[in-house]
Amino acid sequence: MKIKGKTCSFNYILGLVITSLVILIVLIGFFYTPYDPNKMNAALKNSPPSLSHLLGTDNFGRDILSRVMKGAGTTYIIAVAIVFIGALFGTIAGALTGYFGGWFDEVLMRFNDVLTSFPSILLALVFVSVFGPGTYNIVYALGIIFIPSYARMVRSEFIVLKERDFVKNAKLMGAGNFRIMFVHILPNTKRVLIPSLLIGFNNAVLAEAGLSYLGLGVQPPQASLGRMLSEAQSYMLDSPWCAIAPGLMIILTVLGFSLISGGLENE
Amino acid sequence: MSKEEAILSIEDLTIGFAKQRKMKTVVDHISFDVKKGEILGIVGESGSGKSMTALSVMGLLPASAKILSGGIHFFGTNLLNLEEKELRQLRGTGISMVFQDSMTSFNPLLTIGAQVEEMLRLHSKHTKEEYRALTLEALTEVGLPNPSEIYNRYPHELSGGMRQRAMIAMAMITSPKLVIADEPTTALDVTTQNKILQLLKKMNEKHGMSIILISHDLRVIQSICGRAIVMKDGRIVESGTVTELFAHPGTEYTKQLMAAVPVLFSRSDPGQNEASIMGLKENANTNTEKKDNNADQSKRQEEILVIRNLNVFYPEKGIVFGKKGRKQVIRDVNISLKQGETLGIVGESGSGKSTLAKAIVGLNREIEGVIKINDVAVKDSEISVSRPQMVFQDPYGSLNPTKKIGWILEEPLKLQTNLGKKERMAKVNEIIHQVGLTSEHLERYPFQLSGGQRHRVAIAAALIVNPKLVILDEPVSSLDVTIQAQILGLLKDLQKKYNLTYIFISHDLNVVFQMCNRVCVIYKGEIVEMKEVRELFFSPQNEYTKELLKSAMATV
Numbered sequence: 001m002k003i004k005g006k007t008c009s010f011n012y013i014l015g016l017v018i019t020s021l022v023i024l025i026v027l028i029g030f031f032y033t034p035y036d037p038n039k040m041n042a043a044l045k046n047s048p049p050s051l052s053h054l055l056g057t058d059n060f061g062r063d064i065l066s067r068v069m070k071g072a073g074t075t076y077i078i079a080v081a082i083v084f085i086g087a088l089f090g091t092i093a094g095a096l097t098g099y100f101g102g103w104f105d106e107v108l109m110r111f112n113d114v115l116t117s118f119p120s121i122l123l124a125l126v127f128v129s130v131f132g133p134g135t136y137n138i139v140y141a142l143g144i145i146f147i148p149s150y151a152r153m154v155r156s157e158f159i160v161l162k163e164r165d166f167v168k169n170a171k172l173m174g175a176g177n178f179r180i181m182f183v184h185i186l187p188n189t190k191r192v193l194i195p196s197l198l199i200g201f202n203n204a205v206l207a208e209a210g211l212s213y214l215g216l217g218v219q220p221p222q223a224s225l226g227r228m229l230s231e232a233q234s235y236m237l238d239s240p241w242c243a244i245a246p247g248l249m250i251i252l253t254v255l256g257f258s259l260i261s262g263g264l265e266n267e
Numbered sequence: 268m269s270k271e272e273a274i275l276s277i278e279d280l281t282i283g284f285a286k287q288r289k290m291k292t293v294v295d296h297i298s299f300d301v302k303k304g305e306i307l308g309i310v311g312e313s314g315s316g317k318s319m320t321a322l323s324v325m326g327l328l329p330a331s332a333k334i335l336s337g338g339i340h341f342f343g344t345n346l347l348n349l350e351e352k353e354l355r356q357l358r359g360t361g362i363s364m365v366f367q368d369s370m371t372s373f374n375p376l377l378t379i380g381a382q383v384e385e386m387l388r389l390h391s392k393h394t395k396e397e398y399r400a401l402t403l404e405a406l407t408e409v410g411l412p413n414p415s416e417i418y419n420r421y422p423h424e425l426s427g428g429m430r431q432r433a434m435i436a437m438a439m440i441t442s443p444k445l446v447i448a449d450e451p452t453t454a455l456d457v458t459t460q461n462k463i464l465q466l467l468k469k470m471n472e473k474h475g476m477s478i479i480l481i482s483h484d485l486r487v488i489q490s491i492c493g494r495a496i497v498m499k500d501g502r503i504v505e506s507g508t509v510t511e512l513f514a515h516p517g518t519e520y521t522k523q524l525m526a527a528v529p530v531l532f533s534r535s536d537p538g539q540n541e542a543s544i545m546g547l548k549e550n551a552n553t554n555t556e557k558k559d560n561n562a563d564q565s566k567r568q569e570e571i572l573v574i575r576n577l578n579v580f581y582p583e584k585g586i587v588f589g590k591k592g593r594k595q596v597i598r599d600v601n602i603s604l605k606q607g608e609t610l611g612i613v614g615e616s617g618s619g620k621s622t623l624a625k626a627i628v629g630l631n632r633e634i635e636g637v638i639k640i641n642d643v644a645v646k647d648s649e650i651s652v653s654r655p656q657m658v659f660q661d662p663y664g665s666l667n668p669t670k671k672i673g674w675i676l677e678e679p680l681k682l683q684t685n686l687g688k689k690e691r692m693a694k695v696n697e698i699i700h701q702v703g704l705t706s707e708h709l710e711r712y713p714f715q716l717s718g719g720q721r722h723r724v725a726i727a728a729a730l731i732v733n734p735k736l737v738i739l740d741e742p743v744s745s746l747d748v749t750i751q752a753q754i755l756g757l758l759k760d761l762q763k764k765y766n767l768t769y770i771f772i773s774h775d776l777n778v779v780f781q782m783c784n785r786v787c788v789i790y791k792g793e794i795v796e797m798k799e800v801r802e803l804f805f806s807p808q809n810e811y812t813k814e815l816l817k818s819a820m821a822t823v
Contacts, residue, residue, distance in 0.1 A: 165659040166665050166668075168657075169728070171630060172628055179682075
């Protein structure tokens with residue numbers, strides 16, 4: 001199959017379709033939801049999917065479709081923020097260490113090693129328990145935890161690319177170090193950077209869901225996919241639709257982005 | 268030729284690639300035979316289909332390639348009808364292959380011995396000791412010193428020439444009937460090249476196996492092949508014995524190919540064929556003329572580059588916080604160069620040619636001694652408008668793959684001049700026409716250009732800031748001969764036009780002879796001889812220079 005003259009794999013197309021569907025739902029959710037996602041209705045507690053409530057209601061009688069639309073939006077914004085923090089600082093750190101090397105590289109990379117030697121969720125838990133739960137805090141916590149993986153990747157790309165002749169050529173032209181790093185070398189890392197941004201987004205969605213599930217992230221009554229899963233847990237057997245809808249949304253998101261990044265890497 | 272003699276016969280073979288739903292034919296209805304014990308050369312530019320032909324014989328065509336018609340008969344069996352399993356048995360025992368790049372063809376994680384031996388294990392049954400003995404014997408036969416030591420070495424620990432020998436040992440150990448050598452010497456320098464070709468010839472004589480030698484280099488073909496086929500655009504344009512082909516090339520294309528080979532510098536034996544003698548005369552004429560010109564010029568022109576007692580070092584990495592050492596690469600070099608002159612620097616790979624170039628342009632700062640460009644010492648002037656520019660060997664690496672040509676050409680102007688956007692674009696447009704491209708090319712990315720076009724862009728990028736001194740590091744060695752000739756012509760034109768000074772680094776002595784006024788020979792970091800080009804080529808004094816010239820001529 002072809003898009004803009006490029007041949008693309010079936011998986012890549014499938015990923016694009018799934019992702020655009022998911023994003024469309026979220027975008028609509030910002031402007032319109034069938035019901036107020038936080039409005040409770042005791043009369044409709046745990047009612048199964050019906051025509052008036054397409055995905056049913058939860059144990060407070062809130063409309064699940066509305067909550068998934070709104071909640072997925074919250075989760076996405078958090079995930080994008082996390083990846084932004086991680087990728088921005090990771091890229092800067094990786095570019096500096098990879099390009100200059102020397103003691104600076106040693107120090108920053110050992111710091112990196114320390115950060116990676118703990119399980120990331122554990123670190124996030126420590127962070128959140130020190131600074132208290134809340135949406136902003138998990139963004140900071142997860143953002144910082146995402147830095148090392150980007151730093152490491154960008155650094156190794158820079159180490160390879162800085163030896164290439166076009167970099168020597170740029171030096172001969174009289175380009176300064178920072179111009180070489182960010183104008184000449186950085187665009188060449190997009191081959192690995194873009195797929196890893198997509199995968200990072202996936203991991204961030206999962207991490208947010210995990211932390212909110214533990215009650216550390218998004219606080220009630222606000223909806224997020226993890227939050228909804230956590231609330232649905234006690235009613236899993238009686239009203240499974242409460243868990244299935246947000247769960248499916250997470251699966252579709254992760255699947256879509258994985259397929260796309262896989263397709264990009266194979267080019 | 269009778270049918271019995273031919274061990275491989277290719278009949279009406281057509282190979283195509285599916286490209287955007289159309290079939291693009293890369294090999295077009297070709298037929299030829301390989302006789303027992305002969306060395307057949309296949310020559311042609313890249314894209315002529317010579318490698319595809321070889322791969323189809325081995326059954327190793329890429330998945331996207333399809334054989335559209337024809338047959339490949341090896342001792343009467345049509346290889347195209349064989350099952351994968353039967354083919355696998357045939358590879359190795361019947362037909363084996365020597366690849367161009369010995370570095371990537373060996374598995375870097377296994378020792379040479381293990382890999383050569385594996386070939387034997389796959390195709391014969393012996394005891395462990397016998398395998399080892401046979402492998403050592405094969406390594407000895409290809410002229411590797413200390414075979415028992417080489418046996419335990421890893422590929423990266425050997426030089427290119429030694430790896431290529433090991434690869435030949437691997438190809439020959441099962442005594443195949445046919446060996447296909449695809450550009451076996453292209454990655455090597457002249458001295459080694461010659462030795463490897465002689466080795467192939469020796470193995471051919473000793474074991475009587477047939478060899479198909481594929482090369483874009485006519486000199487390689489001429490030196491050891493009996494018969495040759497000239498291919499172009501997937502067709503055989505000419506075939507015959509090598510002596511015949513060289514004496515009376517039948518088609519325009521063959522003539523063109525031969526004319527494009529930088530004409531030899533040797534005064535040559537009297538039996539030389541007409542074409543090349545004429546070429547030589549012509550060349551000698553232009554060369555003396557040019558030298559007269561330059562002699563006048565150099566009297567008028569001031570010295571543009573002075574190098575005195577230059578030592579260049581290579582920093583050796585210490586372990587983490589360990590002491591850093593340095594290795595001396597260039598020893599006590601003195602050069603002076605006048606404007607408009609072309610100085611050739613020749614030497615084997617690893618002799619320090621490129622290191623010297625990097626020191627001159629200021630990419631290597633581990634230096635002692637004096638380098639003055641326009642009377643300004645390099646160390647003091649980090650950036651100056653007159654700083655020398657460099658054209659790298661492989662423009663695919665020296666042009667930023669993520670930027671358009673227009674951007675690449677504009678960048679040096681942005682960095683070194685105060686010109687506005689419009690003026691910059693005007694200059695970019697001017698230079699792109701100077702190097703024989705059009706404004707249309709400015710919108711393309713480097714990978715969308717051909718090799719020759721990329722070279723032109725690299726030259727344009729170096730010249731756009733009006734440097735006086737340009738260093739050309741193996742500028743044409745990755746190109747086909749015809750394109751090589753075009754680029755060399757372009758360089759000469761530009762030199763005349765802008766009164767440029769070139770330092771021309773190459774391991775190809777023919778090209779150096781054609782381009783340079785003076786040549787210096789570098790061996791192990793020292794200049795062993797530096798003279799006017801004709802003087803050096805026709806009456807070399809130094810032993811190493813003599814050897815270098817001899818091996819270069821042997822491949823002619």
